[in-house]
Amino acid sequence: MKNNMVTVIKKEFRRFFTDRRMVLTTLVMPGLMIYIVYSVMGTGLASQFGQEEGTALQVSVENLPQGIAAASKGTPLEFTELSGGQETDGALEGLREGAEGCDLVAVFPKDFEKLAAAYDKADGGDAPAVRLYYNSVQTDSSSAYDMMEEILDAYETSLANKFDVNPGDEKYDLATEEDMSAQFFSMMVPMLMMVFLFSGCMAVVPESIAGEKERGTIATLLVTPMKRSHLALGKIISLSVIAVLSGLSSFLGTMLSLPKLMGGVQYMDASVYGIQEYLLMLAVVISTVLLIVTLVSIVSAFAKNVKEATGWVTPIMIVSMLFGVMSMLDIASQTGMAWFLIPLYNSAQCMGGIFSLDVDVWNVAVTAVSNICYAGIGVFALTKMFGSEKVMFSK
Amino acid sequence: MRELLKVQNVKKTFRVSARQQKIQRTKERTKVAVDRLSFTAYEGEVFGLLGPNGAGKTTTLRMMAALISPDEGDILVDGSSVVKSPDEVRAKIGFLTSELKLEEFFTPNYLFDFFSELHGVDKATAARRKQELFGKFNISEYAEMKVANLSTGMKQKVSLVISIVHDPDIIIFDEPTNGLDVLTAKTVTDFLLDLRGRGKTIVVSTHIFSLVEKICDRVGIILDGRMAACDTLENITAEKPLEEKFFDIFAEKAGGTYEK
Numbered sequence: 205m206k207n208n209m210v211t212v213i214k215k216e217f218r219r220f221f222t223d224r225r226m227v228l229t230t231l232v233m234p235g236l237m238i239y240i241v242y243s244v245m246g247t248g249l250a251s252q253f254g255q256e257e258g259t260a261l262q263v264s265v266e267n268l269p270q271g272i273a274a275a276s277k278g279t280p281l282e283f284t285e286l287s288g289g290q291e292t293d294g295a296l297e298g299l300r301e302g303a304e305g306c307d308l309v310a311v312f313p314k315d316f317e318k319l320a321a322a323y324d325k326a327d328g329g330d331a332p333a334v335r336l337y338y339n340s341v342q343t344d345s346s347s348a349y350d351m352m353e354e355i356l357d358a359y360e361t362s363l364a365n366k367f368d369v370n371p372g373d374e375k376y377d378l379a380t381e382e383d384m385s386a387q388f389f390s391m392m393v394p395m396l397m398m399v400f401l402f403s404g405c406m407a408v409v410p411e412s413i414a415g416e417k418e419r420g421t422i423a424t425l426l427v428t429p430m431k432r433s434h435l436a437l438g439k440i441i442s443l444s445v446i447a448v449l450s451g452l453s454s455f456l457g458t459m460l461s462l463p464k465l466m467g468g469v470q471y472m473d474a475s476v477y478g479i480q481e482y483l484l485m486l487a488v489v490i491s492t493v494l495l496i497v498t499l500v501s502i503v504s505a506f507a508k509n510v511k512e513a514t515g516w517v518t519p520i521m522i523v524s525m526l527f528g529v530m531s532m533l534d535i536a537s538q539t540g541m542a543w544f545l546i547p548l549y550n551s552a553q554c555m556g557g558i559f560s561l562d563v564d565v566w567n568v569a570v571t572a573v574s575n576i577c578y579a580g581i582g583v584f585a586l587t588k589m590f591g592s593e594k595v596m597f598s599k
Numbered sequence: 600m601r602e603l604l605k606v607q608n609v610k611k612t613f614r615v616s617a618r619q620q621k622i623q624r625t626k627e628r629t630k631v632a633v634d635r636l637s638f639t640a641y642e643g644e645v646f647g648l649l650g651p652n653g654a655g656k657t658t659t660l661r662m663m664a665a666l667i668s669p670d671e672g673d674i675l676v677d678g679s680s681v682v683k684s685p686d687e688v689r690a691k692i693g694f695l696t697s698e699l700k701l702e703e704f705f706t707p708n709y710l711f712d713f714f715s716e717l718h719g720v721d722k723a724t725a726a727r728r729k730q731e732l733f734g735k736f737n738i739s740e741y742a743e744m745k746v747a748n749l750s751t752g753m754k755q756k757v758s759l760v761i762s763i764v765h766d767p768d769i770i771i772f773d774e775p776t777n778g779l780d781v782l783t784a785k786t787v788t789d790f791l792l793d794l795r796g797r798g799k800t801i802v803v804s805t806h807i808f809s810l811v812e813k814i815c816d817r818v819g820i821i822l823d824g825r826m827a828a829c830d831t832l833e834n835i836t837a838e839k840p841l842e843e844k845f846f847d848i849f850a851e852k853a854g855g856t857y858e859k
Contacts, residue, residue, distance in 0.1 A: 416702075419700050419702075419703075420698050420699060420700035421699075421700045421701060423666070423698060423699050424700060424701060426666060427664055427689060428689060428714065428717040428718060429686050429687070429689040429717070429718065429719075430717050431686065593666065593667040593668070
């Protein structure tokens, strides 16, 4: 009995380790792909949250104290003096709008250092207040805020806590709720959408093409007078519709459950998006699904069976997820139109742009048209493959 | 008699993979499956291709059905070339092989309508034909059952019926009674004779001598991809029964081939 068990184990190992494709897709690919994905993510995140060398953070400041200016030496903070009144209001407006050249507005009371030195908590009065206005949606603004707060913390400690930073209920984060919702969705949704769309395709395409090939049912179709191009187009269109529906189901579930998942975060409100965003999103989703279905169809037509097709499609799925992750990182975002000719990357970038309410319609157009063109080339290739005896009848 | 199917000097070679080379202990990179094969099937006759496994019968039938192309030569199906107009050829023939399977999720009823549509049969004709064929093969009571739930014999009957939804004049069957129980095999054999009676041209490949003797008008014996003998059944069996004649030819050809 024990010998039989060993015999079975040996047979299973022989089946696995003598199949080069299986070894490649099961043992080599996952490790390699995870290494690549995590390395890219790590590099991206380091660039996202770290301050790029040589990049200055612009701080507009009213009544800049000498001590703070001295403590800020060696940091990327660059100060521009404000005279107060309209000038300060203008800087705050620029910060709210996310305009270039203003990452933080700091308002110190006049003679701040003297006031701080004279302040005695026992007297019961209010401590001198420093107001730091920032926009949490802007990465540079958040970095400037963190850096300034750190400098003030150190300075305050040296003065034995003689002033307050951002006292009271005033709103110092100038990002609007609309911006915060858009930022949240643009961070989360493109990656999830890429995963959902790919999963939707994976659920139906390998089964419909490699599965039919494996079961011998596609040969029954090939023996009819139907044109190969009609078979290829019929498959791709029907599978795309199913994959879009599957992707939409996942998308709806995600959009509805995200607030609950994130513990009822206040600023997540999908109503910030209008009909234009949804129409642009539809164009990107449909063209992306067409492209993914075509890619997976070609791989499935090459594969001998569903299992092999799934194995070969995995790297494409990982690349697609990688592009989804890249859309979360500013460093990977390109605005040049040529970048939107790169399949899958263009889809993730467009989704990120649409959800952050900062999208160039022309880039979406380039993405949709190029994806449809690539799908058309894929359909042509698939038609040829359906006519190829080597591909369709290989064992 | 009208030549409905003309096989002209066709050759088909397959590549031998490195793995197959190792298994077969050969250094040959290619294998000739069909080697300059020629024969003709006339209107209203049953032509039998007889040969052992691996002789090239199925490859020949696949070329006739325009599923694969010959490397050399051509096959004319009612005047249409499998090389130049494969779509035309596929419209003119009915092809059935055990390798062609039906989607098990669907019912015979649905599949009949689906394939009728692919062959461009109008709905009224398709409905009439379905009633006739389902009745003949006793499929009617299973018409709404999924193919997955049908017996092997019933699946084969459904496959046969679906291969001729468009009432083709030329019917090509690869091992038509293989794996069938005696009752289903008899139904299929009787149906082939019925089709012949209606003027259809039928090409069957088989290694069952009794089937050839029962239904074929002419016989081609294939060995190693070549036509070893081709004549009327009457002439081939003039001196000896078919089985004995076959083994005589086999011994003669194999002797020549395998001693090399």
